[in-house]
Amino acid sequence: MSGLAWKRNADEILERRRRFFRREMLDGILVSLPVAIDVEAEWQAFERRWPQYEEGGTRPYPSDEEIFERELIGLRARGQAEDDELPVLYTTLDAGEGIVGGMFGGDIRFLHRPRGAAFSATKTVLPDYAGLSSLPDPMASPWTARLLDIQRYFADHADGRFGQHPFLTMDALNFVAELRGASQAYLDIYEYPDELRALMEIGLDYNIRFQEAQQAITGGCEDGCFVMMGGWAPFPRAICMSVDAYVICGVQSYVELGFEYQQRLLEHFGYGIMHFHCNRTDLAAEVAKLPGLRMFQFGGDTRDSIPEVEHVPAMRKAIGDIPIMVSCSMEHFLTHLHGRTLPGNVWYRVDGSMSVDEANRLMDEVRAYRV
Numbered sequence: 368m369s370g371l372a373w374k375r376n377a378d379e380i381l382e383r384r385r386r387f388f389r390r391e392m393l394d395g396i397l398v399s400l401p402v403a404i405d406v407e408a409e410w411q412a413f414e415r416r417w418p419q420y421e422e423g424g425t426r427p428y429p430s431d432e433e434i435f436e437r438e439l440i441g442l443r444a445r446g447q448a449e450d451d452e453l454p455v456l457y458t459t460l461d462a463g464e465g466i467v468g469g470m471f472g473g474d475i476r477f478l479h480r481p482r483g484a485a486f487s488a489t490k491t492v493l494p495d496y497a498g499l500s501s502l503p504d505p506m507a508s509p510w511t512a513r514l515l516d517i518q519r520y521f522a523d524h525a526d527g528r529f530g531q532h533p534f535l536t537m538d539a540l541n542f543v544a545e546l547r548g549a550s551q552a553y554l555d556i557y558e559y560p561d562e563l564r565a566l567m568e569i570g571l572d573y574n575i576r577f578q579e580a581q582q583a584i585t586g587g588c589e590d591g592c593f594v595m596m597g598g599w600a601p602f603p604r605a606i607c608m609s610v611d612a613y614v615i616c617g618v619q620s621y622v623e624l625g626f627e628y629q630q631r632l633l634e635h636f637g638y639g640i641m642h643f644h645c646n647r648t649d650l651a652a653e654v655a656k657l658p659g660l661r662m663f664q665f666g667g668d669t670r671d672s673i674p675e676v677e678h679v680p681a682m683r684k685a686i687g688d689i690p691i692m693v694s695c696s697m698e699h700f701l702t703h704l705h706g707r708t709l710p711g712n713v714w715y716r717v718d719g720s721m722s723v724d725e726a727n728r729l730m731d732e733v734r735a736y737r738v
């Protein structure tokens with residue numbers, strides 16, 4: 368049963384989220400604060416119960432029970448903080464993006480990360496386009512069944528305390544990179560454009576069917592749905608997508624070999640959130656033309672000497688009044704909050720550490736903040 372009972376002020380946060388996503392908070396802000404919870408005893412109990420592996424070493428895919436216990440560590444205590452974060456879990460995160468290749472018959476292995484989700488690695492599924500017509504149905508894959516089983520387990524054990532959201536969509540060039548390998552996917556733009564488009568069509572069909580199957584399990588809460596990056600959004604259905612594979616391409620590659628596929632996904636599901644892993648305003652301006660886009664989460668290149676939050680004004684010019692999510696340091700956030708110079712219509716994910724009491728005191732100022 369879906370619900371958010373482990374958030375002490377869930378009703379208030381849902382209302383703030385409604386206003387934010389509906390562009391009714393143009394002069395206000397949302398904030399996810401870095402609340403420190405003492406969970407060492409819980410982690411030690413977890414590590415005594417479940418096998419441990421060398422960091423980066425191969426491990427079996429964890430059981431439903433192991434994932435459930437790991438994901439609940441500190442979750443109830445975190446819900447005592449009155450910031451804009453909600454207890455919505457990414458229950459299939461262990462699968463990683465490599466699971467897409469696994470769902471299409473690829474050889475996949477999982478690598479261990481201590482006190483975190485595993486990550487996946489898959490061999491190239493489609494080394495040449497001769498095998499395009501013989502790709503298996505991903506919805507018949509045992510990995511698809513495995514991921515849906517995990518989500519059912521969480522749904523059956525949630526008891527109204529927390530929610531979960533579906534897996535990130537892997538569409539268009541992102542999808543091709545998973546099945547063909549990144550380097551070959553880029554070469555395909557020039558060498559095999561027709562076959563590339565045919566593979567993207569397969570990816571579109573896969574994403575629609577897989578997202579629908581997940582949404583039937585993850586459900587929603589109140590008048591909204593659960594979605595990656597947003598956690599909860601006030602829409603009947605929404606998906607989270609990305610343009611990661613396009614960030615090193617010219618804009619025209621996205622316009623000609625990306626936009627249409629994402630547009631069709633959004634037309635099917637109605638609403639979307641964009642994960643945008645760069646600060647390129649030229650690409651952002653094209654992505655922002657997608658119908659139904661309701662939040663733009665962007666993050667900077669680690670090689671960029673300018674903190675990503677300082678790109679917000681330029682991004683705002685590029686994407687209009689679409690709500691933004693961005694990370695920033697505690698120092699930046701507090702300095703600009705107290706100076707009343709934080710841009711509005713932005714959800715700030717703050718780095719650092721503070722107690723629950725400190726976070727709750729700070730939220731009084733956050734709720735009252737107006738540009």
